[in-house]
Amino acid sequence: MSNSEYDLIIIGGGPAGLTAGLYASRSRLKALMIEKLLPGGQIRVSDALENYPGFPETITGAELAQRMTEQAGKFGLEIETNEVLDVDFSQKIKKISLPDKTISAPAVIIATGASPRKLNVPGEEIFLGKGVSFCATCDGPFFHNSVVAAVGGGDTAVQESIFLTKFAKKVYVIHRRDELRATKILQERAFANDKIEFIWDSVVTGIKGGLTNVDAITLKNVKTSDTKNLNVDGCFIWVGTRPNIEFLKNALELDKNGFIITDSHMRTSVAGVFAAGDIRNTPLRQVATAVGDAAIAAFSAEHYITNL
Amino acid sequence: MSDNVLIITDTSFDTEVLKSEKPVLVDFWAPWCGPCKAVGPIIDELAAAFGDKIKFAKCNVDDNPLTPGKYGIRSIPTIIFFKNGSIAEQVIGAVPKTKLEDTIKKVIGESS
Structure with a gap:
């Protein structure tokens, strides 16, 4: 094998990173997972995962994250809270720079996921935390009896808008098209909720x-290009995600939106570097797809390492 | 929770934060907030490292609605640094330890 300190370094600790860590540890690879906050990633803010199989009573994102972390730890996955600043994939042994040290391994799995995309309109930055929000479970309770806007038409926008009706007296869902992209069951619930009103074919400009x-x-x-003001106490933004790739610089081939291009074995443009989950160029970003990607990525990484 | 971190209430806020001689970091949080749970342990670690130069405090916004209301907080976690009774810096959302460390150094005048 190699003379580096680890066989495999996993960057990112959401469902993809934790699953890659579980598989790698069970393969007896010396694996380290680096997470800059707490393991769990984006699911930490989800109050109910209804589409992850095995939990008919639903499970919160935080609890699933906790269980995944325990499960990977049980098989010996090493987890470090740290932040990757830079990577060097130019040699066979890949180097990962952290604020306090540089670590190395022949194989790396990138599972840094995605973050909510911003609207980039005037006022969004200034009012962040003062009425502009990307997280209903964090900030919804501050809008008790208020009128709020929710921007977007996908699963997250619709599910979180429904969640907001627990607190707000009125939720306007603002969507740029005249129909929703969200899963049908979520659409049905939103249309049946009398606190939700849809404003179609519209974008927020300020x-x-x-x-x-x-x-x-x-x-x-x-x-029609008509503009109008809508009085609201808050504006929640769910207009898709952007990849967390700042630390990668130009180390890997990306698609036009910045997501990492992989093949069906989760191999990236650099041999020994794999990607899994939301960070990958993929048609669907769910916990179910992330864990599937990660199992393949760990399998591919193990295969790569044993054939070095 | 670390012994170095003070629990702040609406009642004690004035004495412990606004009238504090040292700068104060206040972590506004609630038990139902996922990202707050990610920040909590980081605050405890930082309190162990910087506790002599800056006072570390946590304020549960469910039990103490007046203080967050006064500062217009509508998102948690929000971390506010107070110096001589007014806001010196404000960090919104769960951020890595390095970001909070940099802000602490800025507030206590040890910019890196």
């Missing part, structure tokens, strides 16, 4: 407010 609060958003109808 967020306005006072010193510490949001008062209104500006909407533009994409078909």
